[in-house]
Amino acid sequence: MPPRFVADSMLGRLARWLRALGFDVFYDPLLSDHEVIARARERDAIALTRDTRFPDPADVEVVLIGGDHVSDQLVQVAREVPLDLEAARPLTRCTVCNEPLVPAARDEVWDRVPPFVYLTNETYARCPGCARVYWEGTHGPRIRRELVRLSEACLTGETEE
Numbered sequence: 001m002p003p004r005f006v007a008d009s010m011l012g013r014l015a016r017w018l019r020a021l022g023f024d025v026f027y028d029p030l031l032s033d034h035e036v037i038a039r040a041r042e043r044d045a046i047a048l049t050r051d052t053r054f055p056d057p058a059d060v061e062v063v064l065i066g067g068d069h070v071s072d073q074l075v076q077v078a079r080e081v082p083l084d085l086e087a088a089r090p091l092t093r094c095t096v097c098n099e100p101l102v103p104a105a106r107d108e109v110w111d112r113v114p115p116f117v118y119l120t121n122e123t124y125a126r127c128p129g130c131a132r133v134y135w136e137g138t139h140g141p142r143i144r145r146e147l148v149r150l151s152e153a154c155l156t157g158e159t160e161e
């Protein structure tokens, strides 16, 4: 079972990137620190925070994120949790609402993708929550490059400046 997360209000970009890699991340910018903890407890999830005064309850794992840049933040999570990047499933979760994506046929999404994408991509995935459409051609390479970068960073033990 891959780890689940609840991210605090300062970590919206990190939440989106973790979702792009396929991880379950609850994110609501309106939650207080105590609500983040409560959500993490409910979901058996790890709390991610940028707040140095964040509570540290015994029954919830809390990762205090150090860097300002999402690329450094991802490396920190990948190392500290740690994430099994080999088993990551990119493009399986909506980056906006965290819903697992469902496969969609080209004819179902033709009016929601650019014409070039329609012509060059056979397979799509759709979010049952917000109806956003995802496809490998444009989104896949960027996410896979990020996975490679993260795996390398975890191996070398160096953080990019």
Ligand SMILES: [Zn+2]
Pocket: 094, 095, 096, 097, 098, 099, 127, 128, 129, 130, 131, 132
């Ligand atoms: Zn969605």
